[in-house]
Amino acid sequence: MKITSPNRYSVILGNLGNTCDRFxxxxxxxxxxxxxxxxxxxxxxxxxxxxxxxxWDIREDNAEEVKTWxxxxxxxxxxxxxxxxxxxxxxxxxxxxxxxxxxxQALDETRSVARIAxxxxxxxxxxxxxxxxxxxxxxADYRKQRTDLMEGxxxxxxxxxxxxxxxxxxxxxxxxxxxxxxxxxxxxMALETECPNVGVCIDVGHAFVAGENVAEAAVILQHxxxxxxxxxFNDNYRSWDDDMIVGSLHVVEYFELLFWLAETGYAxxxxxxxxxxxxxxxAAVRESVAFLRSVERLLTQDVIxxxxxxxxxxxxxxxxxxxxxxxxxxxxx
Numbered sequence: 015m016k017i018t019s020p021n022r023y024s025v026i027l028g029n030l031g032n033t034c035d036r037f038x039x040x041x042x043x044x045x046x047x048x049x050x051x052x053x054x055x056x057x058x059x060x061x062x063x064x065x066x067x068x069x070w071d072i073r074e075d076n077a078e079e080v081k082t083w084x085x086x087x088x089x090x091x092x093x094x095x096x097x098x099x100x101x102x103x104x105x106x107x108x109x110x111x112x113x114x115x116x117x118x119q120a121l122d123e124t125r126s127v128a129r130i131a132x133x134x135x136x137x138x139x140x141x142x143x144x145x146x147x148x149x150x151x152x153x154a155d156y157r158k159q160r161t162d163l164m165e166g167x168x169x170x171x172x173x174x175x176x177x178x179x180x181x182x183x184x185x186x187x188x189x190x191x192x193x194x195x196x197x198x199x200x201x202x203m204a205l206e207t208e209c210p211n212v213g214v215c216i217d218v219g220h221a222f223v224a225g226e227n228v229a230e231a232a233v234i235l236q237h238x239x240x241x242x243x244x245x246x247f248n249d250n251y252r253s254w255d256d257d258m259i260v261g262s263l264h265v266v267e268y269f270e271l272l273f274w275l276a277e278t279g280y281a282x283x284x285x286x287x288x289x290x291x292x293x294x295x296x297a298a299v300r301e302s303v304a305f306l307r308s309v310e311r312l313l314t315q316d317v318i319x320x321x322x323x324x325x326x327x328x329x330x331x332x333x334x335x336x337x338x339x340x341x342x343x344x345x346x347x
Contacts, residue, residue: 022063022284023283023306024061024065024092024284025064025285026065026285026287027055027064027065027071028070029295029298030055030295031045031046031051032045033295035291048080048083049083052089055089056087056088058300059303059304061089061286061299062089062090063090064084065287066091066093066094067095068095069097072130073126073130074129077130077133084134091131091135092285093131093140093283093285094131094136094138095127095142096123096127097123098123098145099142099188103119104120106145107159108120108143109162109166110162110166111162112159121166124141124166125174128173128174128177138180139174139179140215140244141167141179141180141182142182142184143163143192143193144188146159146163146189146194147190147191147195148189148190148191149190159193160193164203164207167207167209168207168212171207171212176211179211179213180244181194181203181214181215182194182214182216182217182246183195183196183197183214183221184217184255185223187254187255197216197224197231200214201241213240213243214242214243215246216244217248218245218246218249218268219248219258219287220246220255222250223250228267232275232278232280233274236278240279242278242280244283245280247284248260248286248287249261249264251263257287259290259302260288260303260305261305261309266337268309269309269337272309276318277318286302286303312340312346317340320336
């Protein structure tokens with residue numbers, strides 16, 4: 015029997031636009047109007063929401079226009095990501111910067127995004143603090159900067175208790191070391207804020223690079239007060255954040271991840287976060303959503319019961335055989 019899937023799919027809008035890297039800073043594609051990208055997002059089967067990046071996609075002076083576009087396209091604004099990473103002023107950190115003036119600017123920018131989220135009816139602020147970290151030994155004050163970072167998050171979360179704040183972790187890039195590097199240390203900071211509206215976002219590719227078992231990371235976060243607030247989906251070779259099509263590499267890990275997301279009651283969005291440099295962006299997102307839906311179709315009540323039994327026994331040979339049969343030999347539901 016097929017279970018009714020509660021999963022909702024979204025995409026970071028930039029997946030459908032121009033993408034650049036340090037070798038080709040002008041990008042591999044042509045820049046596209048935001049209105050056109052929203053229409054394209056709405057046309058992808060399964061996509062019901064979008065994530066927007068502050069200053070890139072939305073600002074306080076265009077929020078009403080974007081709200082109208084979202085309504086016209088029947089799209090939800092799933093989260094807004096403050097741009098605390100792509101401007102020169104954040105080069106030495108944002109909420110953890112040693113310069114108090116920069117920390118204040120980061121707070122003000124986050125507050126601005128929070129006001130926009132309220133205006134749009136968006137429930138989540140996703141904080142990826144890529145510049146908050148360090149590159150060399152003896153350059154970071156780990157105690158003070160981590161405390162400043164935590165207190166900044168606590169302050170803005172306390173000012174907007176009706177919104178949720180998800181801390182997205184990544185072990186490196188653009189810094190060689192990030193303060194939010196793994197699920198456990200990011201969870202620790204979320205708990206230190208003592209704010210019920212602060213949790214964690216798992217980006218699957220970031221977790222791969224961190225050497226994590228993503229399913230286990232999800233269970234840990236859910237075990238500690240359901241602190242898994244948001245999910246970003248992509249794939250990579252585990253050595254770098256390649257942001258590839260979902261399921262192009264780690265099929266078995268994704269199968270286990272979706273099982274445990276269901277088992278732990280994760281009810282957030284499944285958001286596509288890729289960087290299709292050379293491939294067609296909409297096609298890459300379409301294939302990613304199709305892959306996840308295919309896994310969902312396999313996760314019937316009977317299959318879930320079998321997985322529970324396999325986990326209880328813990329026989330690697332039996333588990334491997336079962337995985338091969340379920341993927342390649344059983345009739346499709």
